[in-house]
Amino acid sequence: MKGPTILHCDCNSFFASVETVLNPAYKNVPMAVCGSAEDRRGIVLAKNELAKKFGVQTAETIYSAKKKCPALVIADPHYDRYVEYSRRVNQIYARYTDIIEPFGIDESWLDVTASFKLFGSGEEIAERIRREVKEELGITVSIGVSFNKTFAKLGSDYKKPDAVTVINEENFRSIVYPLPVSDLLFVGKKTAERLLQMNVRTVGDLANVSLPLLEHSFGKHGTLLHRCATGEEDSPVTVPTDEVKSIGRGCTFRRDLLTREECYIGLLHLCEQIGEQLRAKGLVGSTVSLKIKDEYLVSIQRQKALTAPTDLSKEILALAYEILCEQWKSGKPIRMLTVTVTGLMKKSEVSEQISLFDDPKTRMNEKEEKIEKTKDSIRQKFGSSAIFAGSVMDEDLGLYRKHK
Numbered sequence: 001m002k003g004p005t006i007l008h009c010d011c012n013s014f015f016a017s018v019e020t021v022l023n024p025a026y027k028n029v030p031m032a033v034c035g036s037a038e039d040r041r042g043i044v045l046a047k048n049e050l051a052k053k054f055g056v057q058t059a060e061t062i063y064s065a066k067k068k069c070p071a072l073v074i075a076d077p078h079y080d081r082y083v084e085y086s087r088r089v090n091q092i093y094a095r096y097t098d099i100i101e102p103f104g105i106d107e108s109w110l111d112v113t114a115s116f117k118l119f120g121s122g123e124e125i126a127e128r129i130r131r132e133v134k135e136e137l138g139i140t141v142s143i144g145v146s147f148n149k150t151f152a153k154l155g156s157d158y159k160k161p162d163a164v165t166v167i168n169e170e171n172f173r174s175i176v177y178p179l180p181v182s183d184l185l186f187v188g189k190k191t192a193e194r195l196l197q198m199n200v201r202t203v204g205d206l207a208n209v210s211l212p213l214l215e216h217s218f219g220k221h222g223t224l225l226h227r228c229a230t231g232e233e234d235s236p237v238t239v240p241t242d243e244v245k246s247i248g249r250g251c252t253f254r255r256d257l258l259t260r261e262e263c264y265i266g267l268l269h270l271c272e273q274i275g276e277q278l279r280a281k282g283l284v285g286s287t288v289s290l291k292i293k294d295e296y297l298v299s300i301q302r303q304k305a306l307t308a309p310t311d312l313s314k315e316i317l318a319l320a321y322e323i324l325c326e327q328w329k330s331g332k333p334i335r336m337l338t339v340t341v342t343g344l345m346k347k348s349e350v351s352e353q354i355s356l357f358d359d360p361k362t363r364m365n366e367k368e369e370k371i372e373k374t375k376d377s378i379r380q381k382f383g384s385s386a387i388f389a390g391s392v393m394d395e396d397l398g399l400y401r402k403h404k
Contacts (some may be wrong), residue, residue, distance in 0.1 A: 001147045001168050005121055005122035006237060008144045008152035009111040009129065011089060012161035014106035015046035017139040018085050019075045029397040030072040034062050042403065045077060049161065082106075085137060092132050096125050107156075109149050126164045134162065149235055150185050150228045151176060172231055177204030183229055191218070193226075193236045196363035203229050244281060248289075248340030249273045256295055256333035260325065263334065267320050270339045275313030278341065286315055286343030290323040293336035302327050309345060316341060 011017065015033040020026040030051040032044045042062045054069035066072055070184030079393050086105045093100050099111035112125050119125045126143040133141045140162035144155020147169060154176055155165040161390055167175050181203055182192040194217065202205050207229040227233040249270040278285060289303035302323050306315065328334065337384045 001124065001213070001232075003113055003147045004113045004236075005116075005204070006146055006149055006152045007112055007122060007126055008103075008131070008146075008149065008156040009089075009093065009108050009110065009126075010142050010144075010153075010156040010160075011086075011106040011133075012140045012142055013046050013048055013052075014085075015077060015082055016048040016051075016075070016141070017046075018082055019078070020048065021085075022078070022081065023075070026073065027076065029055070029073050030069050030071060030220060031075055032056055032062075032065055033075045033077050034065075035077065038072040043246075085139065088137055089139075089141070090135060092129060092136065095132075096129065097238050099239060101239060106160055107153075109152065109237045123164060123166050130162065130164055133290050148170070148231065148233050149237065150233045151231060153185055154179065154183060169231075173204070176231075177202060177207065179203045181206050181229075184225075186221070186224055186228055189339060191221075194218075205253075225241040244283065244344055246340050246342045246344065247274055247283070248338060250291070250336060250338030252336045253334075257337075258331060258333060260330055263324055263337070264321055265326070265340060266337050267317055267324065270337065271313045271317035271320060274316055274341055275311055278311035280342075282347050283344045284311045284347045285316075285341035286345070287341065288319040288323070289340040290320050291336075292324065292328055292334055293338075295333040295335050297335065301328060303342075305343075309343070309347075311347060 001216040016026075016031060019031070019033055026048065028050075030048065030053075032047040032051050034044055034180050035042055044056060044058055044060050044062065044065050046058065047056045047065075051065075051072060056065045056069055056070070056072065062074065082105055087285070088100075089106075090100060090102065090108060093108060093110055093137045097110050097112045099272065103109060112119075112122055115125060116122075119128065122145040124144050130141055130143055133139060142156045142160045142162065144152040144158065144167060146152040146155055146167040151167045151172055155167045158165040158167075158175065179202060181187055181200055182189075182197055184203055184206070187195070195201075195206065198217070200207070200209060206225060209226070211223065211226050214226050216222070218225060251266060251270060252265060257266060285306070287303055287305050289301060289307060290295045291299055291301040293299045304319055304323055306319060310316065316339070324337075377399075
């Protein structure tokens with residue numbers, strides 16, 4: 001390849017593959033990793049190849065999957081093990097390059113341009129990675145090799161499982177152009193629908209649409225779509241930094257929330273977790289965002305600035321509840337709430353322009369901070385469920401779970 005050589009590595013049926021390593025009995029049966037039906041997370045998170053043959057799909061309900069495959073075996077998720085296997089997979093990638101950009105827990109882009117002298121061509125490196133992941137971890141990975149990130153990802157999707165696909169300057173039109181336009185990285189459902197209205201069905205169709213027309217129809221996103229389809233997309237593989245840009249928590253409740261009191265309890269649960277994490281990282285935030293999802297999975301999201309950057313759960317809760325009261329009609333069922341704090345900065349670097357001599361708010365915040373830090377210490381010593389608000393413990397929304 002003339003330019004950079006980029007790999008996109010995608011672990012096949014990652015959750016299901018890890019569960020099969022942990023429990024080999026799953027190897028010869030149709031199996032799916034699913035969320036808890038009791039807690040309204042009863043959907044398929046991942047499925048193995050045998051389940052795929054019955055038409056079981058990710059994100060469909062357990063009920064629907066069982067109708068397609070009555071013998072489907074349901075496995076509970078073990079997220080801590082998935083994180084561990086993700087870390088180990090990326091350690092194998094790091095043998096060949098230090099330019100690695102994770103894309104979710106089971107996918108990563110690798111720039112191996114500077115690795116040829118040590119390990120051979122991009123295809124040779126991809127084959128080595130594929131074998132080593134399989135032999136050392138017992139799971140499989142599909143890898144796309146190309147000259148940009150977009151086509152590398154298309155390559156990893158092209159042949160599954162356990163395969164390597166090379167898409168280069170010579171063959172990309174024959175491989176990529178016949179693919180559905182919805183396969184392209186930046187084409188979501190709504191964009192695909194609008195493109196279909198323009199009679200654009202394949203990546204090749206998109207590549208042949210004039211740039212001015214795409215820009216007129218999609219604005220700046222139209223430029224990106226054109227570059228992705230024609231192979232001109234050239235964003236670099238970016239190594240993530242340790243900088244945290246937001247801290248948030250969300251919850252799908254065991255039953256719909258119907259009153260403001262119930263919403264307050266849900267927000268209290270989320271904001272206490274956020275405040276604890278902010279304090280643990282020595283950060284404060286300046287903006288609170290609230291996402292509300294109703295019984296029909298329709299979402300709205302609003303945000304407001306705090307009067308001053310804070311790490312206090314109580315202040316985050318007050319603003320989140322204020323947003324909810326302004327945006328939500330009492331009695332309309334709420335399925336899910338998500339609170340996010342953004343505009344993060346180091347607490348040590350924040351200088352408030354306030355009087356330190358006789359400011360009641362300062363004294364009140366210092367008192368509240370001591371209370372919240374005391375609760376943090378108790379949770380760190382005895383576990384996250386060691387101290388809960390009484391309202392959270394007494395409700396039936398599925399928030400309080402006593403961990404052994």
